[in-house]
Amino acid sequence: MKVKEDDEILVRDPNYVKYERLLLQAEAEGRIDGKYSCLVCGMHYREKAAAEACCRAAL
């Protein structure tokens, strides 16, 4: 039935939106294409100080 197909799409949408939001948030925080990356774990940061402080506690 057509109605069932629509239901599946409606169920799948929130997850997609949630993923998109997480991606945008990560990008906004510079975790995806930040200029500076942690030399230890490779996590990206927009600010050099943040990248240097990332794994400093573990060193």
Ligand SMILES: [Zn+2]
């Ligand atoms: Zn790190």
